[in-house]
Amino acid sequence: MLHHVEINVSDLSQAAEFWGWLLPELGYELYQTWEKGFSWKHQDTYLVFVQTEEKHLFPPFHRAKTGLNHIAFHGRSTRNVDKLTEKLRGKGIRILYEDKHPFAGGKEHYAVFFEDPDRLKVEVAAPPN
Missing domain, CATH: 3.10.180.10 (2,3-Dihydroxybiphenyl 1,2-Dioxygenase, domain 1)
Structure with missing residues (x-):
């Protein structure tokens, strides 16, 4: 844990x-x-x-460099992921991999991917069916 x-x-x-x-x-x-x-x-x-x-602000974070790539959370359901996706859009937060959403993680993986203000990728994934 x-x-x-x-x-x-x-x-x-x-x-x-x-x-x-x-x-x-x-x-x-x-x-x-x-x-x-x-x-x-x-x-x-x-x-x-x-x-x-301040002395550590540059170069800025980028998830493709060595270190943390993204943080993933459990969503309660596909409906919960959908509601969260709409809230993200309403706040002007860009959904990553929009062309593959909500299956950007694969055909069995229902999730939304987006970024925090520092461009850390965040994922919220529904439980498997």
């Missing part, structure tokens, strides 16, 4: 706005806040978001 993941972000307020509406949709609750970060918890796992120090 995963204990926690810590993600450095380039703009803490932008990250708080993005993750602050998304994570409750996925069953997370705000866990901690402090001047340079915040965390959200679901059961025994939590996600930590910390403001990157």
Whole structure:
């Protein structure tokens, strides 16, 4: 079982706005806040978001470089993934692989893929049928 993941972000307020509406949709609750970060918890796992120090902001993050490529969450159902997709579109968040959505992960994998403000790929996948 995963204990926690810590993600450095380039703009803490932008990250708080993005993750602050998304994570409750996925069953997370705000866990901690402090001047340079915040965390959200679901059961025994939590996600930590910390403001990157200025000296480490460049070069910017890119998921194709060595390191974290994306983070994937469980969606409750295909309907839940569809509702989330519409909310993302309503917020102007670009859906990745739109031409293959919702099967961009394969014909048996129903999911939505998008990016956070730092271009970290986020996936929400429905349970298998």
